[in-house]
Amino acid sequence: MSCSSNLSLNAHSLLGSPAGRTVPPAARLLLLQKPPPRIHGAYTTSRPRRPSSHVTSAVSADEAPPTKEKKADSFVGDMERGTLAEESGRSDGELTSRWREMHGCNDWDGLLDPIDRTLRGELIRYGEFSQACYDSFDYDRYSRYAGTCKYAQDSFFKNVGRRTVTKLEWIADITAFLKPIGQFGLPCPDPSVKVEEGFAELYTSKNPDCKYCKYSAREQVLAEVRKLVERYTGQGEEVSVTVTGHSLGAALAVLCAYDIAETRANVSTGGAKAPVCVFSYSGPRVGNPMFRERFEGELGVKALRILNVHDSVPKVPGIFTEAVLPMPLLRIAGALGLPSVYSHIGVELALDHKLSPFLKDVFDLACYHNLEAHLHLLDGYQGRGKEFKLGGRDPALVNKAADFLMDEHMVPDGWRQELNKGMVRTEDGRWMLPHRPRNVEEHPEDTDLHLAELGLAAPVTAKATAAATATANV
Numbered sequence: 001m002s003c004s005s006n007l008s009l010n011a012h013s014l015l016g017s018p019a020g021r022t023v024p025p026a027a028r029l030l031l032l033q034k035p036p037p038r039i040h041g042a043y044t045t046s047r048p049r050r051p052s053s054h055v056t057s058a059v060s061a062d063e064a065p066p067t068k069e070k071k072a073d074s075f076v077g078d079m080e081r082g083t084l085a086e087e088s089g090r091s092d093g094e095l096t097s098r099w100r101e102m103h104g105c106n107d108w109d110g111l112l113d114p115i116d117r118t119l120r121g122e123l124i125r126y127g128e129f130s131q132a133c134y135d136s137f138d139y140d141r142y143s144r145y146a147g148t149c150k151y152a153q154d155s156f157f158k159n160v161g162r163r164t165v166t167k168l169e170w171i172a173d174i175t176a177f178l179k180p181i182g183q184f185g186l187p188c189p190d191p192s193v194k195v196e197e198g199f200a201e202l203y204t205s206k207n208p209d210c211k212y213c214k215y216s217a218r219e220q221v222l223a224e225v226r227k228l229v230e231r232y233t234g235q236g237e238e239v240s241v242t243v244t245g246h247s248l249g250a251a252l253a254v255l256c257a258y259d260i261a262e263t264r265a266n267v268s269t270g271g272a273k274a275p276v277c278v279f280s281y282s283g284p285r286v287g288n289p290m291f292r293e294r295f296e297g298e299l300g301v302k303a304l305r306i307l308n309v310h311d312s313v314p315k316v317p318g319i320f321t322e323a324v325l326p327m328p329l330l331r332i333a334g335a336l337g338l339p340s341v342y343s344h345i346g347v348e349l350a351l352d353h354k355l356s357p358f359l360k361d362v363f364d365l366a367c368y369h370n371l372e373a374h375l376h377l378l379d380g381y382q383g384r385g386k387e388f389k390l391g392g393r394d395p396a397l398v399n400k401a402a403d404f405l406m407d408e409h410m411v412p413d414g415w416r417q418e419l420n421k422g423m424v425r426t427e428d429g430r431w432m433l434p435h436r437p438r439n440v441e442e443h444p445e446d447t448d449l450h451l452a453e454l455g456l457a458a459p460v461t462a463k464a465t466a467a468a469t470a471t472a473n474v
Contacts, residue, residue: 094118103240103277104302108347114383115349117391123306123349124393126244126279127375133249140422145436148212178288178341185218186255187262192335193294195287196317196342199251203259215443219451221256225265226450229274239274241266246371247313250283254295254303254345261299263454278303278346281374284316285342289331292343303346308353308377311368318342351377355388358395359404367404372397 095102095118101111102122111119138150178194184204206216215223225241232239241260245253257278260266266274280303287295295301307314315323319340320333327343334341353359353373358380360367367373379393396415399405403413424434451457 095122099240100275103242103275104304104347105275107302108304108349112347112349112383114386115381120378120381120391123279123304123378124375126242127246127281127306127371127378130244130246130249130281131371140433143422143433150436178339181258181287181291186259188294190290190294192290193287194334195255195291196251196285199248199255199286203252203255213443215447217252218256218259219447219456220443222259222263222265222454222456223444223447223450225260226454227444227446229266229268229272233268233270233272233274239266239268239272240277241274242277242279244279244281245283246281246374247283247369250280250305251286253278253280254283254286257301257303258291258295258299261301263456265454269453276301280305280346281371282307282311282313282369284313285318285321285344287343287345288334288341289327289343290334292345293331295345304349305344305346306349306374306378307351308368308374309350310353312365313369314344351381353377353404356380357388358390358406358409359398360406362404364404367402370398370402370404372400373402373404 136149138145177197179197180191181188181195184200204218208214243253243257261276376398380388380390396411399411400416423431448457
């Protein structure tokens with residue numbers, strides 16, 4: 001499958017602590033594609049000024065304005081630091097006791113309609129982490145560092161801005177060919193479990209001779225998850241794994257979550273099993289009904305799919321789907337070998353951009369698919385049939401790389417851009433793209449060790465094991 005995409009990974013120590021303790025950051029794997037070439041913009045300290053009338057328009061007419069005043073030109077900056085996401089529902093104190101519920105132990109029963117405030121904050125937070133992956137990728141064809149990460153690990157979240165994928169050309173590249181998942185090296189005892197060929201190839205393919213990355217996305221993810229599960233279960237923490245992605249990245253997130261559970265990368269050597277969950281934003285279908293049954297049933301992976309009902313991406317691929325056939329008939333169609341039999345996984349949270357009073361009534365598939373638009377809809381969603389009311393997230397973010405916000409709010413379309421397109425003036429007066437320290441680090445020395453533990457690599461020598469142990473203890 002041909003598509004302009006990139007897979008990025010971030011993993012952090014996981015939830016779980018006795019009551020009264022601060023919850024450490026949740027482990028999250030961010031699997032996402034790079035931004036399209038036509039979107040120009042990156043992090044910059046410049047802020048578009050907006051009149052105070054726009055600031056108050058984010059509050060419903062029957063409410064008093066927020067008591068915590070902010071300068072009109074500081075809203076976007078605060079959003080980038082996450083403070084408005086916290087106002088929209090994030091509560092680490094509540095997560096201490098409710099993290100299993102927030103991550104699907106009861107399939108989000110009773111949390112979606114009306115939407116739970118803490119869950120809304122978690123969904124917005126994971127969406128914002130996804131945006132960070134977009135912004136870290138250097139896609140400038142004029143840059144000598146094109147294709148690498150813009151920021152070093154120690155400054156990643158400080159320096160990234162947020163931008164949204166809008167181009168949808170990769171949809172046309174979907175082959176819609178279902179193949180047994182075992183053909184791609186992913187373990188599965190049931191040959192009837194099938195997934196879309198292009199997604200699986202993207203997840204598992206690698207080039208051992210590449211000087212930048214000799215491991216596949218799959219190998220990098222599994223090794224890192226294995227390492228973190230061992231580390232934090234060994235420290236007495238409860239552990240969970242959450243995978244998130246938008247668009248094509250959502251499809252990769254589903255495959256990744258399945259793989260983690262199937263290979264038991266989420267199970268420590270002591271037998272502690274970390275629950276696995278997916279937060280999917282505007283993702284396509286990935287596999288057939290048997291894949292869904294294996295994913296949800298035997299493996300017990302949880303998935304919450306957030307989508308805009310007018311977006312086309314969640315409606316592909318597939319001819320025979322849950323939208324036209326009940327699940328029992330769909331399973332029969334798959335067993336009979338009918339082509340293009342697909343099924344979504346998990347629980348659906350359907351949003352509707354037409355219910356937001358801030359968005360234009362336009363026919364624009366890219367706007368419907370926009371991740372920032374999805375986060376805006378999450379912020380204002382109260383439940384089915386309930387009035388749309390924002391919870392604190394700046395609606396100006398919708399227009400960072402789109403033209404979806406109503407003109408009356410006086411926010412220009414595609415407003416985020418890099419100062420002088422990244423060009424800087426040298427001491428001799430010439431303009432050029434600046435030199436950037438090399439951000440492509442070597443793979444962790446313990447990658448092969450953890451892959452060997454999962455049976456995905458040759459046994460590691462004693463010397464390599466000692467080196468990996470020393471690295472893990474740093």
